[in-house]
Amino acid sequence: MQAKDFQELQQDISLPRLSSYQHFFKPKETTELYGYYCWNEAISAAFFRLIGIVEITLRNKLHCSLSHHYYNPKSSGSKLSNDWYLFLDLNKRSEENILKITHYRKNGKWHPKHPTLSHDDVISRLTYGFWPKVLDIKNDKQNQLVPWGRLIPNVLPYHRQKSEGYWKKVKHQDILYARLEMIGSIRNRIAHFEPIWKQGALYEETRERQNKQPKRLENSPSNVQEVLVRLRLIHDRTQELLGWLSQSRLKSYQKSYTYRQLNWLLSQNGIDTYLALQGQNQLSQSSFKRSLARIMKQQKTVNITKKGNVVGVFYPVK
Structure with missing residues (x-):
C-alpha cells in the first residue's frame, strides 16, 4: 500500500475509526x-x-x-x-x-x-x-x-x-x-x-x-x-x-x-x-493443483487465477 493510498483510506473510512485499530492492535x-x-x-x-x-x-x-x-x-x-x-x-x-x-x-x-x-x-x-x-x-x-x-x-x-x-x-x-x-x-x-x-x-x-x-x-x-x-x-x-x-x-x-x-x-x-x-500468493489453476500438498502443509492462502483473473481463493480452515 502506497502512502497516497493510505491517505485516501483515512478519508474514506475516517481517521477516528482507524485510530481505534491503531491504538489497540499497534x-x-x-x-x-x-x-x-x-x-x-x-x-x-x-x-x-x-x-x-x-x-x-x-x-x-x-x-x-x-x-x-x-x-x-x-x-x-x-x-x-x-x-x-x-x-x-x-x-x-x-x-x-x-x-x-x-x-x-x-x-x-x-x-x-x-x-x-x-x-x-x-x-x-x-x-x-x-x-x-x-x-x-x-x-x-x-x-x-x-x-x-x-x-x-x-x-x-x-x-x-x-x-x-x-x-x-x-x-x-x-x-x-x-x-x-x-x-x-x-x-x-x-x-x-x-x-x-x-x-x-x-x-x-x-x-x-x-x-x-x-x-x-x-x-x-x-x-x-x-x-x-x-x-x-x-x-x-x-x-x-x-x-x-x-x-x-x-x-x-x-x-x-x-x-x-x-x-x-x-x-x-x-x-x-x-x-x-x-x-497474498497467486497461482494459476494448473500450478495450484500441482502445489496443493505443499500449500496445505504450509497453511497458505492462495488466490487461484485463470487467464490472469482471480477465480477463487483457497484458505486453510485449521
Whole structure:
C-alpha cells in the first residue's frame, strides 16, 4: 500500500475509526492496519449470517408458541399463526412497533393498511430487539399471567431443561434474556459498522435487577489473543442458543461454508492472512493443483487465477 493510498483510506473510512485499530492492535505497517480493518469486516459478515439464522428461528418459534396458546374465537388466523400480539399487555414501544407495521398515519391518526398484512408478514417485519422484550410481558389484556413456564419449553425444545417449574422462575428467564441481549448487542454493532472485536467486560449471564448485579467475570480484552477467545465464546454461545431452538438449523449451519470460514477467521492464522492480504500468493489453476500438498502443509492462502483473473481463493480452515 502506497502512502497516497493510505491517505485516501483515512478519508474514506475516517481517521477516528482507524485510530481505534491503531491504538489497540499497534500495527507495524499501514498495510497491517488496513488488514485488521478488513478482518473485522469479514468476521462481522460471517457473524451476521449466523445471527440472521438465529433471529429467524427465534421469532418463528415464539410466534408459533404464542399463536397456539392465545388462539381463541376472537383471533384472526389459525392456531399456527394469528394475532396473539393483540391479546398481550405489550409496553407502549412494542405496541407502536406493531402499529407502524399494520397501520399508516394520516392527519395525526392511525389507519389500518389495505390490504391487511398477514400475521406472518407482521412478525417478519419486527426487528430483533422486539423479541427479548417479549419475555417482559407479564400479563395478557385479561390480566391473566403469561405462562412462560409452559411456553418457553416450546420455544426451546432442545434445551436440557424442559420443565414448567424451571422456566417459571424469573432467574432462569433472566439467563435466557441475557443470552438474547448478548446476541442483540453483537447484531447492533455489526449493523452500525462498529468494530466487533471491541468488547467490554464479561459478566455472568443474568439480568440486572434492583436486588441483583451480574458478577464481573473478565475484564475487556486487552490483546489479540484475548479478543479471539472472547469472539469464540460469543460464537459458541450463539450456536448453543440456535441448538436450543432447532437442532436441524444448528446442524445445517455447522456444515456450512460460513461456519468453517468463521472458525478460520477466529484463529491466529486467519488474522495473519488478512495482515498479509496485500502480499497474498497467486497461482494459476494448473500450478495450484500441482502445489496443493505443499500449500496445505504450509497453511497458505492462495488466490487461484485463470487467464490472469482471480477465480477463487483457497484458505486453510485449521
